[in-house]
Amino acid sequence: MERTMQNLPTAKEESLIPTSKVKKPIFGRLFWAFALLSLFIVIVNLLLVIYTFSDLFYMISTDEIVQKLTGNLIFLVLFIAIPCVFLSVSISSDIAKPIRQIGGSIRELVKGNLDVNIKTARRDEFGNLIGLFNGLVSRMKSVRFRDQELSKMKSKFITVASHQLRTPSSGVGWGLDLLLKESAGALNEEQKQIVRICQDRNLEMIGIVNDLMSVTQIEESDLYYEFQEVEIDTLLGKIINEFSMEAKMKNIGIQFENKVAEHFKIVADPNRLATVFGNIIENAIQYGDKNTTIEVAMHKEDNNILIQIINQGIGITEDDQERIFSKFFRGENALKLKPNGSGLGLYIARKIISEHKGKISFYGDKDGKTTFNIYLPIHQELIATKTKTEEFLEAI
Missing domain, CATH: 1.10.287 (Helix Hairpins)
Structure with a gap:
C-alpha cells in the first residue's frame, strides 16, 4: 500500500501556469490596427477634400457641384467601408475561434470527458488562456486518477x-x-x-x-446477479414472515395487499430483491412507532410493478431527505434513536434496484409517515450478469 501511495501523482507535478509568456498581445494588435485604419481614413479624407475643392473652382452650375460632391462622397464611403468590413471580419474570426474551442472543451468537461486538449500556436492572451485551460484539465486528470487509486485501496x-x-x-x-x-x-x-x-x-x-x-x-462491479422468473408476491410474503416476530415484539403489525394478481412473475434476482425489501421493512420496524401497522402493497403501473412500503414513525427530516440514499449516511432522527448502524442499507438497495433497471424513491411528511416506492420492470431479458472475476476465469 505504501508503494502504491508513492506512485500516486501529487499536486506539484502539474502546473496551471503556461511556460510561454504573452509575446503578441491581441489588444495591442487591435490598437495598432484601428490606429492605422483611422490614419488611413484621415489621409483619404484630406486628399478627397483637396481634390474636390480644386475641381469646384472650374464648375459654374450648382448641379455640377452637387453631382461632384455626391460622387466623391460615395467613393469615400465605399473606400472606407471595404477595409473596415475586412478588418472587422478578420478580428472577429481571430477572437471567436479560441472562444469556440474553449466553449466546446468546457461542454465536454461538463459531460465528464477529460480527454480534451486544445492545440494552438498562439502567443497572445488567448494562447495564455488556452494554456491555463489545458493545465487545469491535466490537473483534473491527475486528481481523478488519484481518487480512483485511493478508492481501489x-x-x-x-x-x-x-x-x-x-x-x-x-x-x-x-x-x-x-x-x-x-x-x-x-x-x-x-x-x-x-x-x-x-x-x-x-x-x-x-x-x-x-x-x-x-x-x-x-x-467494483463484482456483485453477482442471477436473474430468473420470480413470484414477486410470494417473495414479499416470505420477507414479511421473516420479520413478523421482530415486529410483534414492538407491537407493530405488517399488512400485505396484492393489487395485481396471485403468483405474478417478473424477471429478477430473488436474493438481491430480498435484501432490498428486508432493509426497508427492517428500518420500518426499528424506526416505527409502537402500535402502528406497516403497509406493504403491490400495484401495477404501465409496464412496472410498484411495491409500496408505508410506515408511521420518527420520519425523515427535510434536510436529510436529499441524502437518504447516500453511502454511510444516517438521518438525524435515526442517529438519536439508534446510534449504531452502517448507513449502507438504502445505498445498497438503490444500487440493486438500478441493476434491475428499476427505480426507488420515497416520500416523507412532517407527521412521520414515510412511503418507499420501488418500481420494477415487468418485461426484462433473462440475463445472468457475470462478475469481473467470472468473466476473467471464463476467458482463461
Whole structure:
C-alpha cells in the first residue's frame, strides 16, 4: 500500500501556469490596427477634400457641384467601408475561434470527458488562456486518477478487514449459542438476558460487515446477479414472515395487499430483491412507532410493478431527505434513536434496484409517515450478469 501511495501523482507535478509568456498581445494588435485604419481614413479624407475643392473652382452650375460632391462622397464611403468590413471580419474570426474551442472543451468537461486538449500556436492572451485551460484539465486528470487509486485501496482494505472480522464474529456467535443452550452449564435468567444482548450486538456487527462487503462488490462491479422468473408476491410474503416476530415484539403489525394478481412473475434476482425489501421493512420496524401497522402493497403501473412500503414513525427530516440514499449516511432522527448502524442499507438497495433497471424513491411528511416506492420492470431479458472475476476465469 505504501508503494502504491508513492506512485500516486501529487499536486506539484502539474502546473496551471503556461511556460510561454504573452509575446503578441491581441489588444495591442487591435490598437495598432484601428490606429492605422483611422490614419488611413484621415489621409483619404484630406486628399478627397483637396481634390474636390480644386475641381469646384472650374464648375459654374450648382448641379455640377452637387453631382461632384455626391460622387466623391460615395467613393469615400465605399473606400472606407471595404477595409473596415475586412478588418472587422478578420478580428472577429481571430477572437471567436479560441472562444469556440474553449466553449466546446468546457461542454465536454461538463459531460465528464477529460480527454480534451486544445492545440494552438498562439502567443497572445488567448494562447495564455488556452494554456491555463489545458493545465487545469491535466490537473483534473491527475486528481481523478488519484481518487480512483485511493478508492481501489479503500475497497481492498474494506474487503480484507471484513473477511478478518467475519471469522471471529461467527465464532463469537457460535459460542453465545452454546451458552444459551446451556451446553457449558445452567444460566439464570439475568445471565441469559446478557447473552441475548451480546448476541444482538454481534449480529449487528455481522450485518455491518456484510454491508461493507456488498458495497465493495457493488463499487467494483463484482456483485453477482442471477436473474430468473420470480413470484414477486410470494417473495414479499416470505420477507414479511421473516420479520413478523421482530415486529410483534414492538407491537407493530405488517399488512400485505396484492393489487395485481396471485403468483405474478417478473424477471429478477430473488436474493438481491430480498435484501432490498428486508432493509426497508427492517428500518420500518426499528424506526416505527409502537402500535402502528406497516403497509406493504403491490400495484401495477404501465409496464412496472410498484411495491409500496408505508410506515408511521420518527420520519425523515427535510434536510436529510436529499441524502437518504447516500453511502454511510444516517438521518438525524435515526442517529438519536439508534446510534449504531452502517448507513449502507438504502445505498445498497438503490444500487440493486438500478441493476434491475428499476427505480426507488420515497416520500416523507412532517407527521412521520414515510412511503418507499420501488418500481420494477415487468418485461426484462433473462440475463445472468457475470462478475469481473467470472468473466476473467471464463476467458482463461
